[in-house]
Amino acid sequence: QQVVVRGAALRKNLARVVLEGVPDAPGAAAQVFGAVAARGILVDDIVQVVTAPDAPPTINFTIDSSDVAEMRGMADQIVAEMGVRHVRIDEDVAKVSVVGVGMRAHSGVASRLFQALRDADVNIENISTSEIVISCIVRRADGEKALRTAHAAFELQQPTQG
Amino acid sequence: QQVVVRGAALRKNLARVVLEGVPDAPGAAAQVFGAVAARGILVDDIVQVVTAPDAPPTINFTIDSSDVAEMRGMADQIVAEMGVRHVRIDEDVAKVSVVGVGMRAHSGVASRLFQALRDADVNIENISTSEIVISCIVRRADGEKALRTAHAAFELQQPTQG
Numbered sequence: 001q002q003v004v005v006r007g008a009a010l011r012k013n014l015a016r017v018v019l020e021g022v023p024d025a026p027g028a029a030a031q032v033f034g035a036v037a038a039r040g041i042l043v044d045d046i047v048q049v050v051t052a053p054d055a056p057p058t059i060n061f062t063i064d065s066s067d068v069a070e071m072r073g074m075a076d077q078i079v080a081e082m083g084v085r086h087v088r089i090d091e092d093v094a095k096v097s098v099v100g101v102g103m104r105a106h107s108g109v110a111s112r113l114f115q116a117l118r119d120a121d122v123n124i125e126n127i128s129t130s131e132i133v134i135s136c137i138v139r140r141a142d143g144e145k146a147l148r149t150a151h152a153a154f155e156l157q158q159p160t161q162g
Numbered sequence: 163q164q165v166v167v168r169g170a171a172l173r174k175n176l177a178r179v180v181l182e183g184v185p186d187a188p189g190a191a192a193q194v195f196g197a198v199a200a201r202g203i204l205v206d207d208i209v210q211v212v213t214a215p216d217a218p219p220t221i222n223f224t225i226d227s228s229d230v231a232e233m234r235g236m237a238d239q240i241v242a243e244m245g246v247r248h249v250r251i252d253e254d255v256a257k258v259s260v261v262g263v264g265m266r267a268h269s270g271v272a273s274r275l276f277q278a279l280r281d282a283d284v285n286i287e288n289i290s291t292s293e294i295v296i297s298c299i300v301r302r303a304d305g306e307k308a309l310r311t312a313h314a315a316f317e318l319q320q321p322t323q324g
């Protein structure tokens with residue numbers, strides 16, 4: 001399948017929420033995201049990884065900047081009632097995404113974006129990929145540079161901001 | 163935007179690779195995924211989260227079962243030459259995905275899938291979401307049950323396997 005990278009985008013009006021130490025049992029994710037959805041907070045880019053064996057998992061997700069106060073308001077409840085060890089919210093982030101089709105079959109696309117960010121001396125804090133989109137969270141101050149770099153790496157024309 | 167969940171799918175011929183303790187500096191991800199791409203290993207679902215402050219990040223990704231031997235063959239090089247603390251490969255996994263449009267705006271879709279997996283007593287090991295797809299990695303033995311549960315939760319018709 002031919003890889004077609006269609007565009008790159010930058011989003012800066014977002015914040016990253018880190019749920020450190022989520023109970024690793026059926027229902028924990030349902031409880032947290034059920035409560036977040038019930039508050040009307042829009043959630044994007046939920047990522048959970050497996051770390052060291054027996055270490056409770058950490059989940060990251062992004063929210064709109066306009067929902068940060070609401071999210072801060074529920075952090076204590078998530079810790080007290082849902083067994084999550086710690087909730088951290090970081091607004092100093094930006095998300096750079098590359099959008100295309102058929103990307104899964106080409107791990108080269110992801111590594112090309114990572115190489116471009118390295119060449120621009122931009123540190124990657126989060127990664128999330130699927131067949132359609134590759135997203136990286138970086139420091140907010142690096143956002144524009146990361147977008148320009150992604151455009152150059154894939155020889156794209158118009159920068160888009162969101 | 164109206165949420166339309168189009169379908170659910172199960173993939174069992176995959177393995178999860180855990181890169182524990184990846185150097186948190188520009189270039190580390192580029193080095194690892196450049197080397198993996200150079201070996202012709204197709205990579206999907208790359209996820210990196212931020213855990214505790216100052217803890218080196220962990221990256222997870224999935225590969226095709228047919229690439230497991232090749233991936234095992236390069237684990238020592240990734241540790242010795244790229245500063246990654248540990249590489250673990252787990253084949254006892256399955257990926258259940260829900261595919262739709264306009265999902266970002268509705269964190270309710272993700273929490274509905276998480277609730278369904280809880281009700282089926284299925285533990286979620288990885289999560290990765292975007293506007294188009296929500297994927298969860300579960301134990302391979304839970305794969306079919308997770309797929310049936312996802313179909314029931316979104317009132318979908320045909321199960322699809324991959």
Ligand SMILES: C[C@@H](O)[C@H](N)C(=O)O
Pocket residue numbers: 022023024025026027028029030048057284285286287
């Ligand atoms: C951590 C969280 O994903 C948990 N394993 C669950 O299934 O809900």
Ligand SMILES: C[C@@H](O)[C@H](N)C(=O)O
Pocket residue numbers: 122123124125184185186187188189190191192210219
């Ligand atoms: C961990 C890895 O993502 C690193 N921060 C990088 O930029 O490559």
